[in-house]
Amino acid sequence: MTPATASRRVIGTRDTHTQAQAPHPQALPIELIFAILEEAQYDDLVPKYKWIKNYALVCSAWSSYAQQLLYTSVAIHKGADQCKAFINALAAARNRDVEHAMALGASVRMLSMSLDHQDIYADVLDLCPNLRELHLVLYHACFRPEVLKRFAHAPPVRAMRVRTYHYMPLFQLLRAFVHLQFLEVDCSSVRDVTLELPPSPPPAWGLIELRYHSLRRATHIFVNWALSGTARSTIEVLRVTCPSFTVTELTNMGIAANLKSIVLHHLWETDDLSTFKSLRELALLYPCVPTAPSPTFRTLPVGVRHLSIHALGGRDAAQGMMAALSGYQERSGGSLRVLTYHRRSESTADLLFDAEALYTFCLQRGIEFRLMDPPFGYYAGERIPLEPFSSYPQDVPLSSRRKKLTEEALPWRVRREASLARRFVNAAGRALTGSTVPAMALARP
Template identity: 25%
Template sequence: MTSLFSLSPRALRDLLLAFFRPTNIDDTSRPVQRLPPAYSRTPRLPLELVLCIMEDASDGEGFEHAALLRQCALVCRDWSLPAQKLLFRTVHLVTEDACASFLSAVHPRTAAGRVLGESVTQLRVVLDYNQPKGLSETSFAHAVCACPNLLSLDLSVYGSTFPGKESTGVADVLRVRRSSPSFEEKTLECLKAGPRIRAFQLSNWSENHESVLRLFEVWPELISLALSGSTPTDAPGCWPPSQLRELRMNFQASPSIDFVQWLLQDSVLDVLELTRDVSPEVMDFLLDTQGQTLHSLALPACSTAVQVQTVQRCPDLRSLRTDQPRAAAVLFKPGYFPSGLRRIALALDHDGTFLQPLLDVVRLRRGELRGITLRMWNGAERNPHLSALKLVCAYHGIELEMIRDARVFRAAMRNGFDATDAWNRASLDH
């Protein structure tokens, strides 16, 4: 469902301040002055409603959302702590200075520090060994341990280069050849004493796979895992997560079958997301071992007979997404369209021919389709079947969402997936 407060941060701030008289924190101890008659009649929103508005406005990413919350924190004392808690829900750390400021703010010696530390549920960290003031692995471990309620960790690792060996603008294939030091044992022990995260997103842009993947031993009970960057070629010597339910892969090249077999040896997946094509051998293994249990599947494209067969080998699908336009029309024909599919996300350009058979799916009420999400490529508005799709979706009560941004498109599909997981998906998204 589209958010009620889908306004820009500036417009939302103006809406909030229209109902509240901004009060400088330093002035709250002064005697209350009688307001002019016209100003005293200004309606005042209940604080609970204001907090709901701030929380809804904090959904999403970008500097504008953070700027809005910082301004809300300065309005009055009643707003200050709730706004700060929302600000600290997702924390980004790249440098030593930023980490030192963060650790000072969440130090448990003060009540405010304990509250802010407990508010952090998602941590995004960059370990760049090529930067002179980059975050150290020791500070990274201390930051993780300072967040007792941490659920999700997004870690990017960049290796170091020798002077004169690399220039600005080199291709990704050269960037992944950087080396990075191995994690020290004391760092791993410190992380083991910290929170038990459930979602881990690892972008490894170095050649050191063995050390980075040892982090799986720190958090063996991971439920959601996203891997990107350089491609592991062999199965590492450590133990993989044993309870994975979600796996997302976006490697520069297809991972080896040995690595995938090692990674999923003890896991049963509900969600599989492939941003890039994998080798036929890896795809066959994934479908043979996980296809019967998959509820959500994302593929780079679904325009060939082989890719349509991939969808058919997942009989329990409730959610399907493809990132490239021109999906195969046969996918929507009787006998091919998954009967239990509830949400489908497709990319659309100006001549996407799949819309006509998709119209038939909606008109004839095939399956359990409840929502359609379209990623609008250039010229998609000129598609001759788009207007008809809008009308038939409105008539049959099927939600139709049109999005341009690729990241928003993917996130919308993840949020729309009706999972039966026992873990708190909403907390991971924040």
């Protein structure tokens, strides 16, 4: 059975088994059908474009909206030929219906591209006036001046992810997008030996969140450059994966008072976090090893709600961490609400002592414990989105495989209330149990 056929059965159009249970499609508001399509397009957090194409063939009422869903996320990673195919597809639609073609271009919210020096990529940007998020891979060493001028007139993108192999095109590109509020930069594959900052300052952007990844030491000066202008007063979330980046760098930059969430490699005993008055979330990436003392959180300000730590190096390290957490909870009046532990299977000879000890500690104090063990590690689609948030920890979508495994193997789990459209899709899936219904009916958004 195809997804389109299953979709007809979900709303009970020409199926004798479900016609008495499901209402006629005309009895359902078209907005509800659209909401169901938005959620039913996912298979374990990943959109299935083949399903969306089949939705467009169900009926004329679905066709236009399903095509707009298909254009919501566009990926162009095969060079200029794929760019031309995208441009030609919109041109063909314009020849049939100008208004529909404009709606398709306006439906693009996320665009992913692998760039070189050609200006055809700017042509693609011009066709997406409502673009919100841009994912780019920069393979070349430099942009041409005429391409940069066109980028300067691109839609006001608010979120951007960039992976680059050279520093120069990265700086050229960022100066062209002055409306960025959420930026993630991955320089882990850069081939340049040294990082040289450009003579000109960054654009006058209002960055709220900055993520920077590079395993080379002394490359964190990119963060200093990106936050050297107006972003000093707007930055709230800073995630830096660089071994040479420390708390001292943050305090010297003068942004400590604004930060609400930070990610550090390690927190040393000499690090002073007392000036981070707005801090609500702290993540430590470097594992606690027996040769290094566990952080005491002596200077951690009151008000931190979420703490994320990585592998503890044995029983002594786990006990030291619990003593530090207990001391902080007493000093802060119980402000800590969630503890996330990224455990490594080979990190301790005490088997699950570290995870069990932390879980018991959290259970006794009413703290939510989240275990990120390698067998239950990150799956496709599980990443913190680049968008505004108001709660700590930031919400992360969970894979359906994670829920099944954790319910079977672990005493702690995460439950979430399903939306109305999701409950409708799940109910239809249960009603069709035993048939060849595809995973569409049980997919998670």
